[in-house]
Amino acid sequence: MVVLELIRKVCCSNKSEKGKYFTIIILLLNAPSTAVIYESASTLVSLSSTPTAIRAAASTYCQLLLSQSDNNVKLIVLDRLNELKSSHREIMVEMVMDVLKALSSPNLDIRRKTIDISLELITPRNIDHVVMTLKNKVVKMQSGEHEKNGEYRQMLVQAIHSCAIKFPEVASTVVHLLMDFLGDSNVASAMDVVVFVREIIETNPKLRISIITRLLDTFYQIRSARVCLCALWIIGEYCLSLSEVESGIASIKQCLGDLPFYTAAEEGEGHDASKTAMQQVSSTTVSSRRPAILADGTYATQSAAIETAMLPPTLVQGSVSSVGNLRSLILSGDFSRGSCLVYADKTCVEVGGGSEF
Numbered sequence: 197m198v199v200l201e202l203i204r205k206v207c208c209s210n211k212s213e214k215g216k217y218f219t220i221i222i223l224l225l226n227a228p229s230t231a232v233i234y235e236s237a238s239t240l241v242s243l244s245s246t247p248t249a250i251r252a253a254a255s256t257y258c259q260l261l262l263s264q265s266d267n268n269v270k271l272i273v274l275d276r277l278n279e280l281k282s283s284h285r286e287i288m289v290e291m292v293m294d295v296l297k298a299l300s301s302p303n304l305d306i307r308r309k310t311i312d313i314s315l316e317l318i319t320p321r322n323i324d325h326v327v328m329t330l331k332n333k334v335v336k337m338q339s340g341e342h343e344k345n346g347e348y349r350q351m352l353v354q355a356i357h358s359c360a361i362k363f364p365e366v367a368s369t370v371v372h373l374l375m376d377f378l379g380d381s382n383v384a385s386a387m388d389v390v391v392f393v394r395e396i397i398e399t400n401p402k403l404r405i406s407i408i409t410r411l412l413d414t415f416y417q418i419r420s421a422r423v424c425l426c427a428l429w430i431i432g433e434y435c436l437s438l439s440e441v442e443s444g445i446a447s448i449k450q451c452l453g454d455l456p457f458y459t460a461a462e463e464g465e466g467h468d469a470s471k472t473a474m475q476q477v478s479s480t481t482v483s484s485r486r487p488a489i490l491a492d493g494t495y496a497t498q499s500a501a502i503e504t505a506m507l508p509p510t511l512v513q514g515s516v517s518s519v520g521n522l523r524s525l526i527l528s529g530d531f532s533r534g535s536c537l538v539y540a541d542k543t544c545v546e547v548g549g550g551s552e553f
Contacts, residue, residue, distance in 0.1 A: 346382030
């Protein structure tokens, strides 16, 4: 550290002497101390802007990202890489795959900053490799249900979406994979996927048939009302041929289940079950009298109701626990899905000449 400080002072006072000390700084990049390595890279960047010096410093920063376990150190190193990206983007473009290796960290802040830096370094030359890396990360997260995994998956989906916007030719390699996450328990992630699908099917007409086919195959997995609404809109808007309309109607009818949704007999059973539950709760509420001492020292009696837990509601036939996603949403009172079903049904009228609902 003393040597580096001395080199900085000498070079600041006599800039023509910089070249003499580059070899020493390069050697210090291999020092056993992390602090010395970091300071050597910083000194190299401050004293020279040559491609060789910047490339050596960037490579050192990337190695620190992988070798250090301290998240604070990684965040500081990412800040230095972000500065290099702003001033030496051409060189940092070559290092984008090394930067992406920082995604191996479980820390969400590190992952987010890594993705942000990488997205600004994509070019036609490296877009395929970047998207492939992001896609592999998504596949690895496919079995994870932890909350943080959902947030990370959302970051990856948004990153792939950004790549597809800048380079539409990569959309075909990722859209079908991402559609597996339409039923993701993380609603925000699933919503990002369906918005991505909607944009790709509009901007890439060649992918329309394959996207519609895939969407109809995975539609039953969707559980979020917002995602379901957007998916229904896509089906109603982009099912153009008669066979696609028939497949779309069949998928929707399968998710709706048998009609009617709720019969008069079932409604009576539901009311009877509710009344029985209320009677049971009322019968378990009793009054108990016990003496209480008032402020003036006299006794009084007070009534106390025994607290009882409400019995769980009795599920009747056609309840949301045993039916398809559309039927569940409608039975739970989400009637906006019904209005979207009417819109989807217009395709049947336009193409097939009649309604199926």
